[in-house]
Amino acid sequence: xxxxxxxxxxxxxxxxxxxxxxxxxxxxxxxxxxxxxxxxxxxxxxxxxxxxxxxxxxxxxxxxxxxxxxxxxxxxxxxxxxxxxxxxxxxxxxxxxxxxxxxxxxxxxxxxxxxxxxxxxxxxxxxxxxxxxxxxxxxxxxxxxxxxxxxxxxxxxxxxxxxxxxxxxxxxxxxxxxxxxxxxxxxxxxxxxxxxxxxxxxxxxxxxxxxxxxxxxxxxxxxxxxxxxxxxxxxxxxxxxxxxxxxxxxxxxxxxxxxxxxxxxxxxxxxxxxxxxxxxxxxxxxxxxxxxxxxxxxxxxxxxxxxxxxxxxxxxxxxxxxxxxxxxxxxxxxxxxxxxxxxxxxxxxxx
Amino acid sequence: xxxxxxxxxxxxxxxxxxxxxxxxxxxxxxxxxxxxxxxxxxxxxxxxxxxxxxxxxxxxxxxxxxxxxxxxxxxxxxxxxxxxxxxxxxxxxxxxxxxxxxxxxxxxxxxxxxxxxxxxxxxxxxxxxxxxxxxxxxxxxxxxxxxxxxxxxxxxxxxxxxxxxxxxxxxxxxxxxxxxxxxxxxxxxxxxxxxxxxxxxxxxxxxxxxxxxxxxxxxxxxxxxxxxxxxxxxxxxxxxxxxxxxxxxxxxxxxxxxxxxxxxxxxxxxxxxxxxxxxxxxxxxxxxxxxxxxxxxxxxxxxxxxxxxxxxxxxxxxxxxxxxxxxxxxxxxxxxxxxxxxxxxxxxxxx
Numbered sequence: 001x002x003x004x005x006x007x008x009x010x011x012x013x014x015x016x017x018x019x020x021x022x023x024x025x026x027x028x029x030x031x032x033x034x035x036x037x038x039x040x041x042x043x044x045x046x047x048x049x050x051x052x053x054x055x056x057x058x059x060x061x062x063x064x065x066x067x068x069x070x071x072x073x074x075x076x077x078x079x080x081x082x083x084x085x086x087x088x089x090x091x092x093x094x095x096x097x098x099x100x101x102x103x104x105x106x107x108x109x110x111x112x113x114x115x116x117x118x119x120x121x122x123x124x125x126x127x128x129x130x131x132x133x134x135x136x137x138x139x140x141x142x143x144x145x146x147x148x149x150x151x152x153x154x155x156x157x158x159x160x161x162x163x164x165x166x167x168x169x170x171x172x173x174x175x176x177x178x179x180x181x182x183x184x185x186x187x188x189x190x191x192x193x194x195x196x197x198x199x200x201x202x203x204x205x206x207x208x209x210x211x212x213x214x215x216x217x218x219x220x221x222x223x224x225x226x227x228x229x230x231x232x233x234x235x236x237x238x239x240x241x242x243x244x245x246x247x248x249x250x251x252x253x254x255x256x257x258x259x260x261x262x263x264x265x266x267x268x269x270x271x272x273x274x275x276x277x278x279x280x281x282x283x284x285x286x287x288x289x290x291x292x293x294x295x296x297x298x299x300x301x302x303x304x305x306x307x308x309x310x311x312x313x314x315x316x317x318x319x320x321x322x323x324x325x326x327x328x329x330x331x332x333x334x335x336x337x338x339x340x341x342x343x344x345x346x347x348x349x350x351x
Numbered sequence: 352x353x354x355x356x357x358x359x360x361x362x363x364x365x366x367x368x369x370x371x372x373x374x375x376x377x378x379x380x381x382x383x384x385x386x387x388x389x390x391x392x393x394x395x396x397x398x399x400x401x402x403x404x405x406x407x408x409x410x411x412x413x414x415x416x417x418x419x420x421x422x423x424x425x426x427x428x429x430x431x432x433x434x435x436x437x438x439x440x441x442x443x444x445x446x447x448x449x450x451x452x453x454x455x456x457x458x459x460x461x462x463x464x465x466x467x468x469x470x471x472x473x474x475x476x477x478x479x480x481x482x483x484x485x486x487x488x489x490x491x492x493x494x495x496x497x498x499x500x501x502x503x504x505x506x507x508x509x510x511x512x513x514x515x516x517x518x519x520x521x522x523x524x525x526x527x528x529x530x531x532x533x534x535x536x537x538x539x540x541x542x543x544x545x546x547x548x549x550x551x552x553x554x555x556x557x558x559x560x561x562x563x564x565x566x567x568x569x570x571x572x573x574x575x576x577x578x579x580x581x582x583x584x585x586x587x588x589x590x591x592x593x594x595x596x597x598x599x600x601x602x603x604x605x606x607x608x609x610x611x612x613x614x615x616x617x618x619x620x621x622x623x624x625x626x627x628x629x630x631x632x633x634x635x636x637x638x639x640x641x642x643x644x645x646x647x648x649x650x651x652x653x654x655x656x657x658x659x660x661x662x663x664x665x666x667x668x669x670x671x672x673x674x675x676x677x678x679x680x681x682x683x684x685x686x687x688x689x690x691x692x693x694x695x696x697x698x699x700x701x702x
Contacts, residue, residue, distance in 0.1 A: 018411040042405045054393045056560040060369040085436040088582040209407045210588030231439040237561030
């Protein structure tokens with residue numbers, strides 16, 4: 001158990017081209033950014049009505065969004081949905097739903113959860129054993145997990161939620177990548193019983209991370225408390241318009257799940273050709289664990305292909321899906337260059 | 352002094368066409384919405400790069416926005432600027448900078464300030480005497496004030512800030528309408544000394560309320576605390592792009608101030624023709640105080656012209672600026688209809 005008290009400093013994330021440029025100044029541009037788990041096939045862009053920018057967002061439109069989100073995510077009703085400008089800004093608010101105590105985060109995972117719990121005044125720690133979460137006042141896990149794709153079954157989560165609820169605690173399940181399944185493990189349909197907050201991210205699956213839209217699914221009273229903190233007009237006009245249209249587009253959702261599953265298979269095959277085993281992940285990103293991870297990270301970066309490494313776990317990488325054929329080819333070329341250098345290495349050291 | 356403890360319920364606001372439709376179902380459409388203080392002449396819309404929607408906002412771009420905002424608003428540096436998805440979502444966070452105590456809001460004013468202070472755990476009250484604010488742990492005022500346009504001079508504010516700072520308190524000055532002056536009374540340049548938070552709104556003056564962008568100007572440490580609460584990517588891609596371009600466009604700013612001043616004069620003259628005295632306001636809205644306010648509100652509403660009334664102060668109205676010539680004409684027609692009805696009334700009751 002690693003203590004994280006006071007660890008409120010900013011966290012390193014993927015997805016920054018500015019940082020990539022500093023790290024790999026001689027890499028060919030544009031970068032192929034595989035450092036996030038964001039879908040490269042964005043929901044089709046459309047022209048926004050001018051009023052989406054000029055006018056204050058209408059509360060009726062926000063209600064409509066909550067209704068569609070409830071239906072798509074499987075929450076009991078719109079009253080069980082708080083919409084926010086991204087899930088990120090919700091994290092300290094959700095952590096503040098419980099008075100400061102012991103926050104346990106099932107790790108290794110997305111680092112912002114421990115940071116948000118610390119900001120909310122909790123003594124925050126990461127644990128690697130699911131059963132240890134029952135000791136918490138605030139228990140947090142990501143399901144399926146980022147970056148390794150670990151899935152905890154719904155029944156175990158419901159059991160944990162019941163134990164926490166009995167002592168006034170809270171279970172937070174970040175389902176940021178649940179759009180690509182396994183949806184039968186989602187807790188969205190169970191938030192009505194209280195003591196559970198499910199977080200859902202709009203930008204990742206829909207490939208629209210810039211619009212900033214995320215949701216907390218919870219019992220009605222908790223949703224009211226979160227809504228009060230966010231105030232009116234928390235969701236911007238563009239996010240409202242894209243959210244309403246995209247979340248209701250069930251055909252696009254189904255087609256995209258199938259397409260991404262195919263892309264993930266293709267990525268696994270490509271990595272396999274170069275002897276890189278895939279240790280986990282979701283169909284939006286793959287999780288690699290191998291000893292040569294640093295040389296792979298650098299070799300790809302120098303060829304303008306960015307993947308995600310983790311300062312504290314130097315043996316793993318996360319790699320997102322290429323979008324265009326050109327991106328696939330650049331990844332393949334970079335992998336080939338890395339493999340040939342690796343294959344050469346023994347000869348050099350043992351002439 | 353009116354106690355507001357527990358008054359955390361939602362606040363009624365202008366700018367909702369849904370509510371207007373329910374209130375005036377037979378009014379001609381579209382509504383002429385003069386119920387907000389939002390500039391009807393929006394900053395020119397432009398095509399956003401697709402990446403503004405698809406990618407996570409870049410931290411470099413956020414820094415650029417903070418630099419431009421510091422320059423335009425007159426804050427000491429970018430490190431004194433926290434950017435957020437609207438000022439509204441900042442209110443409870445700013446109120447939470449001081450441990451729960453006595454919050455005093457100089458009223459009557461924007462109701463969300465007292466609500467945010469109550470959410471943050473303060474005993475919140477409205478006072479109508481500026482000098483009473485010195486008793487607070489958290490003192491809040493809007494300068495120039497919404498809706499009456501009252502202005503408090505900078506020297507008095509600095510004196511109050513010093514007294515509050517000496518006891519660990521905080522002065523919050525909401526300068527949501529300061530873009531239209533009197534800018535010499537702004538505290539933006541003084542936030543470095545600590546104990547002061549200045550709020551600036553992007554959407555009102557630039558007529559882009561839907562993009563959700565607002566700022567807190569404060570000392571560096573306070574900005575760091577607010578940034579930690581907001582997390583990375585709090586400002587959406589469209590808000591970043593519009594903020595960077597519009598806040599740097601000093602020619603547009605100057606021209607717009609002049610244009611709005613002309614519009615406000617025209618509105619005063621129009622109201623004067625119908626015997627309606629203007630009691631205050633800023634050049635983005637005018638403040639009317641007259642006994643016949645309810646009949647005026649209804650007469651305008653029935654003709655599809657929405658103005659802002661205040662449930663708790665039934666003798667005042669706030670009226671924004673019409674945008675197009677058509678809107679001016681519809682306002683004039685509605686005023687004429689109201690005036691003729693008013694002029695007829697005595698004859699009817701005294702035949």
